[in-house]
Amino acid sequence: MPPDPEGRIVHGFSNNEDAVLVKAPPAGMALVQTVDILGPIGNSARLFGQTAAANALSDVYAMGGIPWSVMNVAAFPSPENPDDAPISVLAEIITGAMEKVAEAGAVLAGGHTLDDEYIKFGLAVTGAIDPAKAARNDGLVAGDVLILTKALGTGILATGIKAKWPGFEEAEKEMYRWTTHLNTAAAEVIRAMGLKAATDITGFGLGGHLLEMAKGSGVSAELDCSALPFMDQAEELASFGLIPAGTYRNRDHASCHTTVSSSADELRSTLVFDAQTSGGLLLAVPQERVQEACERLNALNEPAFIVGRILPMRDKKEQLIIA
Amino acid sequence: MDNAMLDCRGMICPQPVIETRKALEQKPAVISVLVDNAPASENVRRLLEKSAYSVAVEQREPSLWAVTGSAGAACTVCAEAEAIIEKSGERSRRTLVFLSSEFLGSGNDELGAKLMANFLLTLPEMGENLWRIVMVNGGVKLTAAPGRALDALKKLEASGVSLLVCGTCLEHYGLLEQKQVGETTNMLDIVTSLDLADKIIRP
Numbered sequence: 163m164p165p166d167p168e169g170r171i172v173h174g175f176s177n178n179e180d181a182v183l184v185k186a187p188p189a190g191m192a193l194v195q196t197v198d199i200l201g202p203i204g205n206s207a208r209l210f211g212q213t214a215a216a217n218a219l220s221d222v223y224a225m226g227g228i229p230w231s232v233m234n235v236a237a238f239p240s241p242e243n244p245d246d247a248p249i250s251v252l253a254e255i256i257t258g259a260m261e262k263v264a265e266a267g268a269v270l271a272g273g274h275t276l277d278d279e280y281i282k283f284g285l286a287v288t289g290a291i292d293p294a295k296a297a298r299n300d301g302l303v304a305g306d307v308l309i310l311t312k313a314l315g316t317g318i319l320a321t322g323i324k325a326k327w328p329g330f331e332e333a334e335k336e337m338y339r340w341t342t343h344l345n346t347a348a349a350e351v352i353r354a355m356g357l358k359a360a361t362d363i364t365g366f367g368l369g370g371h372l373l374e375m376a377k378g379s380g381v382s383a384e385l386d387c388s389a390l391p392f393m394d395q396a397e398e399l400a401s402f403g404l405i406p407a408g409t410y411r412n413r414d415h416a417s418c419h420t421t422v423s424s425s426a427d428e429l430r431s432t433l434v435f436d437a438q439t440s441g442g443l444l445l446a447v448p449q450e451r452v453q454e455a456c457e458r459l460n461a462l463n464e465p466a467f468i469v470g471r472i473l474p475m476r477d478k479k480e481q482l483i484i485a
Numbered sequence: 486m487d488n489a490m491l492d493c494r495g496m497i498c499p500q501p502v503i504e505t506r507k508a509l510e511q512k513p514a515v516i517s518v519l520v521d522n523a524p525a526s527e528n529v530r531r532l533l534e535k536s537a538y539s540v541a542v543e544q545r546e547p548s549l550w551a552v553t554g555s556a557g558a559a560c561t562v563c564a565e566a567e568a569i570i571e572k573s574g575e576r577s578r579r580t581l582v583f584l585s586s587e588f589l590g591s592g593n594d595e596l597g598a599k600l601m602a603n604f605l606l607t608l609p610e611m612g613e614n615l616w617r618i619v620m621v622n623g624g625v626k627l628t629a630a631p632g633r634a635l636d637a638l639k640k641l642e643a644s645g646v647s648l649l650v651c652g653t654c655l656e657h658y659g660l661l662e663q664k665q666v667g668e669t670t671n672m673l674d675i676v677t678s679l680d681l682a683d684k685i686i687r688p
Binding site: 321322324325400401402403404405406407410411414429 | 497498499502503505506522523524525527528529530531532535
């Protein structure tokens with residue numbers, strides 16, 4: 163159980179109560195709520211639990227929020243045969259998740275497990291946020307510079323791990339290194355700098371999520387292929403064809419709003435759409451404050467990769483330009 | 486080395502890449518890989534290119550790609566793959582038989598049951614066009630009651646005919662555990678099957 167030093171849980175579930183009484187965040191703060199559930203990724207139950215928790219918490223961080231309380235949501239096939247995953251796997255997943263919830267400073271307000279055909283795990287997260295200062299999906303302005311805080315490649319690495327491709331043990335370590343990392347520091351920078359637009363990179367990939375933001379904001383966005391950060395092995399595995407179908411789907415779905423310049427690397431222009439799990443935050447920062455943002459991130463030991471910029475609409479259309 | 490032909494239809498990523506990689510261990514001079522989805526065609530192309538083959542990707546049908554790699558310069562689909570492609574082109578009809586009762590016709594149920602068994606035993610005469618049998622309502626009882634009809638269904642399934650059995654109906658008749666043949670399915674699969682079929686027979 164994650165600690166609760168402030169006594170946020172007023173009345174818990176220890177006596178089989180069905181609902182949990184949670185103290186509200188301080189006056190003036192709004193709630194930011196989200197739920198995210200994943201199928202297993204990689205082969206470690208505990209690190210999958212950490213990943214699923216980091217992934218769910220990330221939606222709160224992407225707005226600049228602070229996680230307040232969480233609820234576990236789990237699906238697990240009840241073991242009937244010797245080959246079935248034992249119930250200890252579920253315990254490991256939850257242990258991993260709670261480690262990340264504790265790290266995030268949130269409390270556990272219960273959860274629900276159902277008997278299901280496949281393992282799934284995630285969190286419903288409630289965060290606290292100053293509503294006037296929340297970073298939004300539709301707050302991009304032409305001239306903004308795009309800073310990404312994690313390397314890309316979870317979709318590729320997960321595929322390589324599934325295929326047991328040579329070197330997959332290292333690929334798994336590399337993948338979990340990124341996916342279990344909380345986006346706390348990036349959220350802190352959103353708050354400290356009052357950034358207006360940010361998102362977290364997950365299933366639609368960097369390109370898909372950026373295009374969504376551009377459409378919401380009425381702007382175009384340019385990504386610089388050569389500046390994209392990739393996890394170790396990601397490009398190598400992708401060049402062997404270990405690209406998940408979802409990545410191609412993301413690319414094809416975005417295709418009528420995407421322009422790929424002839425100078426862009428062909429493989430990277432596809433990997434822009436690699437479906438991420440627990441990806442980094444994409445921060446839109448006004449040009450004159452880019453250095454400040456990078457310094458703030460680095461001071462918190464968070465990487466800052468400058469990957470692109472925001473442009474006005476092109477031909478009255480929101481476009482994603484891959485250069 | 487010899488040419489290689491891989492039939493990776495029905496496989497999703499990364500399986501076609503894994504199969505192709507295994508085949509490449511024999512260092513074939515020409516390798517043709519058949520896949521039925523676009524991501525697989527692109528991924529197999531990448532693997533072959535990475536393995537220093539010159540590659541051609543041909544889309545032969547809406548969901549059939551032949552990805553051919555050649556260690557030399559010229560690149561043509563190998564003969565064995567060509568034969569499969571031609572054969573799949575000939576398959577123009579998908580006949581679906583829709584059974585909503587365990588009896589054939591109405592009048593006398595004893596006679597109807599006999600006729601149904603005969604009907605199922607005679608269905609193989611349709612040849613390769615017979616694609617799928619969908620059983621709903623009383624039709625699902627055919628999958629559970631021992632007898633000639635059940636034997637006929639087992640034979641049909643063994644010959645490659647797909648049998649879809651309505652799960653809701655099995656549950657209604659308490660037959661989920663007794664079902665001996667076919668794949669338990671839902672209404673979405675049934676409606677999709679009806680849509681995909683070229684011809685539907687409802688005896």
